[in-house]
Amino acid sequence: MKRRKLSPMRKWGWLFLGPVVIAFAIGFVWPFCQGIYLSFCKFTLIRDAKFNGISNYIDAFKDASFMHAFWYTALFAVVSLVLINVLAFTVAYLLTQGIRGSNIFRTVFFMPNLIGGIVLGYIWSMIFDGILSRLNTSILLETRYGFWGLIILMLWQQIGYMMIIYIAGLQAVPEDMLEAARIDGASKWQTLWRVTIPNVMPSITICVFLSLTNGFKLFDQNLALNGGGQPFQQMADGSVVKTTEMLALNIYNTFYGTNSAARGTAQAKAVIFFVLVAGLGLAQLAYTRKKEVQQ
């Protein structure tokens, strides 16, 4: 029997796919599975993990600081999502109206994105404290300062990025549709709502998805700007809640806190965190996809 000759693509495909698959397995799949396994273990070092059932998950849900971090993060994510997208879209819209110097504005607005989160956090904490110290207070002393400070920081950093995505979307709106709207006598406002926005829905999907997950996953800026979650609040039982601590930071603080018995708990929190972020992201994606128009 004569064997059919494989196409070169079939034959050599594995050579091209292989490295990526291996890297993905080593760098993602394996740690991910191990992470899930560890969330059911008690351990100081990963290699000495001992299985202890679901008690880590019970501890995680009983932890007042985790629940606080969850609601605080949810609030932050919602507020930053709305503000970032409204402002980024506005800026993008203005910068596609053909005003002079658009490119310079775009570059300048995008630049904050190039600075790392930790550096940004420290820079902004100096700025805020420069102002707040005149009022004899500090961003580390009041939860609301910490919250709005972080929102301002994130807006400053993220608007430029989302703006670029929106600009791409706005430029892709078919000129003939806009022209047809103009001929039909639609006002600018009507054109925006009835023609432009439905056409940039794919960009909105991406941006909302990005800012929502960014909000939930926020870590560096939270660590640097809020001094690891200050101010702290003493609960009635003497336990401590770090009032500006978000989920990722809470997990980190639990894992590396001096209480080494809590490492498994931190791992369980991380798994819960993953389920939450993945679930939210998928739900949001499914919802906005429905609203997109086919061109």
Add this chain to the structure above:
Amino acid sequence: MKKKLLVITLCLCMVVSLLAGCGKEGKGSVYWLNFKPESDEVLNQIAKMYTDETGVEVKIVTAASGTYSQTLTSEMDKSAAPTLFVIGNSAGVKTWGDYALDLKDTAVAKELSTDAYNLYDESGKLVSIGYCYECYGIIVNPDLLEKAGYKLDDIKNFAALKAAAEDIHARAAELGFDAFTSNDMDSSSSWRYTGHMINLDYYYEEKAAGKTWTECPDTITGAYVDNFRQLYDLCVNNSTVDRASLATGGHDAQSEFKTGKAVFYVQGSWEYSAVAETVPNATMIPYYCGVDGEENAGLNCGTENCWAVNSKASEADQKATLDFMYWCVTDPEASRLLVDSFGVMPYKQAAASTNGFLKASEDYSAKGCYVMDWATNYQPNVDDYRAAFVSALNQYNADPTDANWESVRTAIVDGWANQAALAKG
């Protein structure tokens, strides 16, 4: 066929290059995960000396300030884990005790001149041995003090310290210097209060109960928290900067002291070499806080610098590490360098200390004063405990009322009970 050969060769190359890092056994090597960033340079120098002398490889890695526990956790999980690391307090013994070799009867342990800085676990295993100890209190510039019209010998209690400090602060503009340096509460400096000065409460609690803690007590009474408040208030009210601006930090207390901008500086013996550059006769006085009989107080002496040897390391590496430790404390040149950086090493053959603050501590002891031991090493879940403490102090600094002080007290006393319960699990 040719192509297949090529592919196989390429694959082999890849695998070989991956494995290149493995191997190398026999002589054993030392990997010291260092805890004190300020000693990094000296340690690397020592490591090179040792390698030149014996051919044994010594690797020094220094964890960034305040990240020792993170670094240790990730390093210990690697196949080439540290062979020499630090277990500095009872919480460390709990976490890392299982990974520590019993150092009893090792050559280096036999060189120790005192058992005071060693840590044992519940079964009596010698988990870690002190390689240096330190002291803290209030550093004084005697010249400036005299210029302001006060004598160091007259300051023997809180009342005298308060009178001097308040007077100097009031005349700061005229004198050209202030009483205390800045007392920042950011993470690079807050431990001077939440880790060190608060020791006065713990120590006097121990003393009142007539015992020395050997493990973290479930609760503390906070009987001397008001004494802590007196001294803390004195420091922040009579310093170079306004107390409301302490939360964010950014002041350089060491340089204020070195440049003669302040008389008093709350710090420890590790500052000696830096401070002595410009204030050679700087000395240290105890935390005078208004406790009865404090005229007989000495400095706070203790350590968190204790060597532990990794019990999971290969035997060759363990032996190499123990030999290296022995060499560090017996070789005249090496111990000279280490002592200059560490202050003092409590070993029979180690070089003598040149640290003025540790000498001050010895002078106090010679006069019959009591040493305040580092009860602070028993702080439960130390990071969380201190974090809450700092936060409460920040509120208090912004608005120094009695009500705000109560939340500081809660952080100290209730925070202890809560974290102690959590740490027990």
